[in-house]
Amino acid sequence: MNGADAIVASLAKNGIDMCFANPGTTELALVDALDRTAGIRSVLGLFEGVCTGAADGYARMLGRPAATLLHLGPGFANGVANLHNARRARSPILNLIGDHATWHLPFDAPLTSDIRSLAMPVSGHYAYLGTAQLCVEDTMRALGASKGGKISTVVIPTDVQEHVFGEQPEVPQLPHPGVATCDGERVEAAARVLRDRKPAIILLGARAMTSSGQKAAAAVAALIGARVFAETFPARWDRGGDTPVIPRFPYFPEMGMATLKDAECVLLVGARAPIAYFGKTGLPSELVRPGTHVETLAGPGDDAEQAIMSLARALGAAPLPPCAVSVPPLPEHGHRLDASVMAQTVAALMPGRAIVAVEGATTTPVFFTAAAAARPHTVLTNTGGAIGQGMPVATGAALACPDRPVLSLQGDGSAAYTIQALWTQAREGLNVVTILCANKSYGVLRVELGRAGMNPDAPVPHRMTSLDDPALDWVGLARGFGVPAARAHTAGDLAGLVRTALSQGGPFLIEAVMS
Amino acid sequence: MNGADAIVASLAKNGIDMCFANPGTTELALVDALDRTAGIRSVLGLFEGVCTGAADGYARMLGRPAATLLHLGPGFANGVANLHNARRARSPILNLIGDHATWHLPFDAPLTSDIRSLAMPVSGHYAYLGTAQLCVEDTMRALGASKGGKISTVVIPTDVQEHVFGEQPEVPQLPHPGVATCDGERVEAAARVLRDRKPAIILLGARAMTSSGQKAAAAVAALIGARVFAETFPARWDRGGDTPVIPRFPYFPEMGMATLKDAECVLLVGARAPIAYFGKTGLPSELVRPGTHVETLAGPGDDAEQAIMSLARALGAAPLPPCAVSVPPLPEHGHRLDASVMAQTVAALMPGRAIVAVEGATTTPVFFTAAAAARPHTVLTNTGGAIGQGMPVATGAALACPDRPVLSLQGDGSAAYTIQALWTQAREGLNVVTILCANKSYGVLRVELGRAGMNPDAPVPHRMTSLDDPALDWVGLARGFGVPAARAHTAGDLAGLVRTALSQGGPFLIEAVMS
Structure with a gap:
């Protein structure tokens, strides 16, 4: 048993059952340990922001941390934006980062950087595991902090991962953390x-x-x-x-x-x-x-x-009579798609127990109104404002709750940041139906330019807020990542595709072309 | 004239002519200022790693900094990996980051984070422009540091951007920096x-x-x-x-x-x-x-x-007789593609003055041998090991040298990190031909697993290093971002596509299917 085995076994024993991973050379002993340890599922992301966002979605649905496995400072940095969102969501996450061997660190090899400085803004607990003898203890302290609601970041040098123990270290069982109750x-x-x-x-x-x-x-x-x-x-x-x-x-x-x-x-x-x-x-x-x-x-x-x-x-406030479900009617089939028609269609067709990840500043807020009295569902929003959150969170939520359909209402601008999430959805066969609201602009920036008295159609502001030259082909992009996809121009198109996608299971992307 | 105008005008006067931007609400006054200021071209990236990598490529080719325009801490964090590479390349870059108004910062709004902590690991110079009266001076100090070879990061609160000057601030002209000569x-x-x-x-x-x-x-x-x-x-x-x-x-x-x-x-x-x-x-x-x-x-x-x-x-070492160009022969048309055949084909067809961005740990190194005596060309490599560097650097190099063809030799694993670079190549009509080496794995990790005595084909290591389930359709992905593309299975396919792509100009992606 080496350090990596001991760390991974301690996590498995204490309730970690999912690891969103994008490992590199300094994490290979941990990958190998994940292979030898029962109870933790390793899910690969093609980009670290997918991993951290998925861990956020997982934590929101289950109330407990998943692990991430990330490669040194730059790999971790790629996950920072969605850790920022996770921090604002108060999602517990345990980040595991490999590092150069302790004895190699002073030589400033190409991938060396100040991981601590990168980690602190998004970590409620940080630990550098410089001593093999303490690696289990330090990991358990980090996991304990995470179970208490924090993002914990643990840096594990390769020599600590590879350290062979003479005697198998004892793996403690962490107590269950409490939540502060109201006096x-x-x-x-x-x-x-x-x-x-x-x-x-x-x-x-x-x-x-x-x-x-x-x-x-x-x-x-x-x-x-x-x-x-x-x-x-x-x-x-x-x-x-x-x-x-x-x-x-x-x-x-x-x-x-x-x-x-x-x-x-x-x-x-x-x-x-x-x-x-x-x-x-x-x-x-x-x-x-x-x-x-x-x-x-x-x-x-x-x-x-x-x-x-x-x-x-x-x-002595008496419970009110329960609200009645009031599903909005489907818009007329021939309607061109706009935010309202999209939202109403989704609210009308959304099955009970759906999870709905909502990201897209101008195309998705109307969903909150349209679906207010729809069938019971759980909404996950972008808590921290770092865009590129929706598709990864939907991915993690689908892994957390495989028996619940996930709808991902996604603006096109924000989707482009972490589009690689689609591949993980395809690979893991997740029940995520993405409604990609293609308005071909950073719509909220155009609104904010106007609010600030600036002209969104002046050449540079227009160029910096429009996504129509060239337009992104979201159907092609989704298929390229292995997710079946189709395009909807009308309310009827969208309704038909949502129905089909939900009934067939697995991932699907609908490009909702906004007029 | 407001603070944003003054800052942008100072940059334009001192040699900044390119801004790789992915702005948000806190950068809108700077976007507006870029519209009013002649001499700086604003290029949009769909992801911040594209912007910082492009600035790196730009600096490598021209020896002087471009600006980036990034959104608060999380947006900057998305650019950190390629800033890490740029730091290792000693590329000068000037990062401009908008921030909340100084008076709003204490309220810890959702997008607030410790930008300085995120920036320091990749910044040789850091400045928070908390005072409008000093904003030009502070920006010029940062630009001076950048011209001296550093990455400078400047955080500009919105109230400083919007501050209206009674009197137009004087814009200094920076002296030209020297390089330490050898005594x-x-x-x-x-x-x-x-x-x-x-x-x-x-x-x-x-x-x-x-x-x-x-x-x-x-x-x-x-x-x-x-x-x-x-x-x-x-x-x-x-x-x-x-x-x-x-x-x-x-x-x-x-x-x-x-x-x-x-x-x-x-x-x-x-x-x-x-x-x-x-x-x-x-x-x-x-x-x-x-x-x-x-x-x-x-x-x-x-x-x-x-x-x-x-x-x-x-x-008294006499100059040697000049080397003669020795272009390798084209491999036989029917050859299946592997790294050697790919490299030899590219080396054979690569025109003089090509710029070649090389990223892909197992598929591209053989290019260095194959092209050693080919027509004159400039190679840009991944200096810092943070993958996702090649396509953004190629993008920046193409903008720096519009009269030179750019070849982007790219592994598939690393391409997935910053794939959004293709859209900027399409939008700006850049002469970048990407040879996407699709070996459907993180090949170098499989090599390193073997070197460390671990089994790359054990279930978890295999799952964490293979990209074939599902395979990425790079032709579909490229087209989705607006870049024409085609697939090559043989040496003949590849040669034909390279010739066509180079002769027609503009971006093109060739998926080289590695057997």
Whole structure:
């Protein structure tokens, strides 16, 4: 048994069952150990951002970390953008990175770099495993941190991986981590604030976004006449079915401020206090106006579901009658596709228990409205704003929940960043149907140029925000990666393709040509 | 005139004429400024690694920096791998990154991250432009550092970009930077060592890899009976035509040690002393055996071409008769494609003045042998080992030298990392012919597994190193990005396609199916 075996065995014994890998020469002993160790599935990505995004999707669905296996500093750096998103989603992930042998590091070989400096901005826990004798202990500490909700990054030199143990190191069993629960005082304080300061806005986020959490929030709101909103970019949001319809807090700061304008208090339940996504001259960063009372019932890392349920009980808020499913009608077949027609078609056809990964700043938000009362489903959004998140997260979610259909609503601009995810979907035969919304532009940048008083059609802004010269052939690209694909121009095309893709299983990409 | 205008105008005035951009909301004022400023061409990449790799290729060909325009920490992180390669190539680059408004930063909006920590491992100079009044001065300092051979990274908050100046800030003109020349004492010392310690090995790198540098080295070697090698991964290597044939120093450490075994001295001319690419148990990091004298005539940042020419003069080494072009014959038409047949075909058909970007650890190295005496050409290699470098570097080189044909010899595994480069080649109509060597595996990892005594065909190692399930359809992928493409199975197919692609101009991809 060598260091790599010991590390991998410790992970397998402590609940790691998935490794999203893009290994290189410095990770080969770990690859070999993964071969000798039962219980961990190794899934290859052609690009590291696919691996880290998939680990994010996996964690969001199962609430526990997968491992990634990445190659030195540059390989890790390719995964940073989706780790940034994962950090914002509070997804636990355990990154394993191979490194040069400890004795080789001082020679500054070509692939040497400062991995720690690259890792710290996205890692809640970092460890350099410089000593074979401590490698299991250090790995378990990192896994423990990860199970507690963090991204842990562990750098393992090749000599530590290859170190042969005289005696097999003991593999500890980690205790199950708890989640901070909400104490009675906070519940009482929240109840007091809601009674005293009306009207109130309840802002839900993180763990409060379960069906139970939203039902409790809706009951509280009905009792005291408050309004409930969901944070703008939830990591995981259970919706539809009998879950109450709760709107998203607006993205644009002007609209957020208008929403909050009349509130006497804002109760935070798993969400942070609303701030502007980007600072805009003339508008404040904090959208809650001065004087409005902000009360935190539960922070993003707390058990916000339990907190809001406790609050409902404390207030004596009776459960509301369950919401009825109200699937929107299919748009007329001949309709040209736009964002609304796309969203309505998907909402109409989406089967119960679907997972929907949503990325695409101008083409996909309307889905939240269209599907608000559709069959029960779980939405995963882009939590950190680093685009190229949707397809990898959909990939990881499909691996986490093989019995649930996954829909990936994807803007074309963002899809181009991590398009390699399609290959992993093909290779693993995942039930992911991608609706690729091809509006041939970075639409949100064109909107933001306009908002800032700049002309999106001036030559350089136009050239930097348009994707039509040449247009990407998404059907060809998907097929090139091994995913069957077809193009939809009308609502009828799209409905037919969504039906077929869902019924046949496996991955499929539909290029929804937006007019 | 606002801050963005002032910054962009200062760059245009000081020789920046190209900006490889993938902007987001925090860079829009800079995009707008690029529209108002003459002299800088903005080229969009669909992924940041394309932008940074293209800037590397541009710098290697022209010896001066291009700018990149990247979106906050995550966007920058996507460009880190190719900045790592650029740092190893000593390519000057000026990275411009937008950031949240200074007053918005403390609120930790979703896209906020520690940009500095991400940037430092690949930046020789870093600046946060927190004050509008100093933004031109700080930018010019960064550009100065970049012109001196560094990667400079400049973070520009949106409020600094948007700051309106009452008075137009003065735009300085930077002095032209010099390159450290080689003093007479070092030349004399080198001459003495070469005379006293025979046999000698001369190892060329960096600026010594010009035709003149190699001619001078060959003359010196002939005079004193030394052997000359090129560093293993040169940033830019002029070859063929009348340039002497100089072999590459071997990649594998065992072979490197064998090469050096009998040498009494190693003279470094722009190269670093040879070290193992990866540390391997039982082998040393430093490949020069103890007792061998190592003499540095010129470091990688010095004017090594001038140094070796001075040494030749000091020794009285007469120029050798110019080498004759010896183009290899075309392989027989019916040959199945393998690395040798591919290399020989390309070497045979490659026109004079071609630029050849080479990436693909097992499929492309034979090109160096096959093309050693071919028509004059310039080779660009993967300097830092972060794969996904070849296609972006080819893209930047083609923009730098629109009158030279660019051949991109590319392994399939590495091509998948930054495949989006093809779109920029299509959009800009670049003369890049990609020979995509499809061996459907991470071949070098299979070799390294075997070298380490592990079985590349065990289930997990096989699964993590094979790319055949499903096979990537590179013709479909290229066409999907707008690049015409075709598949070659035989030497005859390949030769025909290379001829056609070169004669028609513009981008083309040939999938060379390796048997």
